[in-house]
Amino acid sequence: MDNSYKIKVQNVTKEYDLYKSQAEKLRAFFSLRNSKVPHFWSLMGISLEVKPGETLGLIGVNGSGKSTLSNIISGIIPQTTGVVDVKGDTSIIAIGAGLRGNLTGLENIRLKALMQGLTNTEIDGLMDDIVSFADIGDFLYQPVKSYSSGMKSRLGFSIAVHVNPDILIIDEALSVGDDTFYQKCVDKISEFKDEGKTIVFVSHSLKQVEILCDRVAWIHYGTLKEIGLTNDVVKHYREFTKWFKTQTKKEKKHFQRQMKTNQKSFDIDAYQEQVTAERQAAAPNDDNVAAAVKKDFYGSVISEKMSWSNRILTLAVGVVFVLACLVNVSGRSVSDVMQHPSNLIHPETVLHDNNATTNVK
Numbered sequence: 001m002d003n004s005y006k007i008k009v010q011n012v013t014k015e016y017d018l019y020k021s022q023a024e025k026l027r028a029f030f031s032l033r034n035s036k037v038p039h040f041w042s043l044m045g046i047s048l049e050v051k052p053g054e055t056l057g058l059i060g061v062n063g064s065g066k067s068t069l070s071n072i073i074s075g076i077i078p079q080t081t082g083v084v085d086v087k088g089d090t091s092i093i094a095i096g097a098g099l100r101g102n103l104t105g106l107e108n109i110r111l112k113a114l115m116q117g118l119t120n121t122e123i124d125g126l127m128d129d130i131v132s133f134a135d136i137g138d139f140l141y142q143p144v145k146s147y148s149s150g151m152k153s154r155l156g157f158s159i160a161v162h163v164n165p166d167i168l169i170i171d172e173a174l175s176v177g178d179d180t181f182y183q184k185c186v187d188k189i190s191e192f193k194d195e196g197k198t199i200v201f202v203s204h205s206l207k208q209v210e211i212l213c214d215r216v217a218w219i220h221y222g223t224l225k226e227i228g229l230t231n232d233v234v235k236h237y238r239e240f241t242k243w244f245k246t247q248t249k250k251e252k253k254h255f256q257r258q259m260k261t262n263q264k265s266f267d268i269d270a271y272q273e274q275v276t277a278e279r280q281a282a283a284p285n286d287d288n289v290a291a292a293v294k295k296d297f298y299g300s301v302i303s304e305k306m307s308w309s310n311r312i313l314t315l316a317v318g319v320v321f322v323l324a325c326l327v328n329v330s331g332r333s334v335s336d337v338m339q340h341p342s343n344l345i346h347p348e349t350v351l352h353d354n355n356a357t358t359n360v361k
């Protein structure tokens with residue numbers, strides 16, 4: 001087993017279809033025509049590794065893809081292409097991540113801990129520590145939907161650090177708490193670091209990143225702009241934000257629009273060809289490069305789109321189901337309906353042996 005990394009992300013992309021409504025999404029799902037829904041590539045080919053015991057920071061402007069990447073690593077959402085190899089149990093702390101709004105704080109603690117593989121006895125043993133770290137008082141007995149973002153973060157953080165995961169993914173969870181809670185969290189994260197656990201830390205606070213992270217990945221509008229030692233990457237990112245601030249309002253808008261246009265027009269096939277060409281150049285005598293790249297891109301992903309054969313099959317099953325319901329409602333036998341299909345449309349009439357029909361009252 002390759003122990004050089006704890007998390008490996010290779011050629012990862014994430015595509016979103018920008019449907020205007022759920023109805024439009026459902027129509028497109030069953031449509032036999034290629035629908036003209038605009039696409040948006042939240043990630044356009046990210047490759048990176050997180051070493052065992054390392055704390056990797058993810059930084060970048062709003063909407064650059066940090067949460068998308070951390071959610072893919074946590075297994076909350078699937079990637080569109082690429083390999084994601086995570087060695088160990090992950091626990092994600094984002095504001096309210098995985099908390100069920102209709103359940104109380106206490107119920108959420110039990111649910112999340114059970115989902116993490118703990119037994120009820122283990123949870124009972126941890127309950128006091130989780131409750132005391134979260135420190136949200138009687139709100140524990142209230143549904144989580146009534147919590148402030150700070151309270152959700154407290155509860156989420158407390159559960160995540162107490163279920164003892166191998167890998168901790170912290171997404172902006174420290175930005176909403178007060179100073180005392182913030183310090184408690186930083187101490188807990190430092191404890192985790194000392195225990196040699198692996199951490200992915202998503203934050204807009206460069207100060208927090210500088211305190212906690214060994215290395216940093218700068219995600220820039222869906223691409224990995226830079227990865228390296230914290231001081232170097234943070235310095236370059238600060239230079240970028242400083243430059244951005246010197247731009248006029250119009251120039252800023254133009255820059256952002258340009259970046260978003262790139263993300264809408266990203267060509268996944270061209271990217272696959274580019275990766276194939278790069279790997280072929282590195283291994284000119286290898287005849288299997290194209291097949292290996294195809295496997296890396298699509299081998300471990302579940303398509304979110306229905307193939308043509310599946311669409312036709314689903315449609316056929318749907319038609320058979322509707323027919324079966326009609327036959328049932330008509331009160332006739334299948335063979336009767338097959339001989340006289342029009343009986344399905346006129347269920348109020350009953351067929352006699354001599355083929356004469358009468359109305360049923």
Ligand SMILES: Nc1ncnc2c1ncn2[C@@H]1O[C@H](COP(=O)(O)OP(=O)(O)OP(=O)(O)O)[C@@H](O)[C@H]1O
Nearest residue numbers: 016017040042060061062063064065066067068069
């Ligand atoms: N479900 C979705 N459907 C369509 N677009 C989405 C969806 N989720 C995220 N996006 C888009 O993907 C891009 C990346 O979003 P993401 O939340 O990962 O960015 P981020 O870097 O975490 O931003 P922030 O710092 O503001 O939290 C954004 O442009 C966002 O609008």
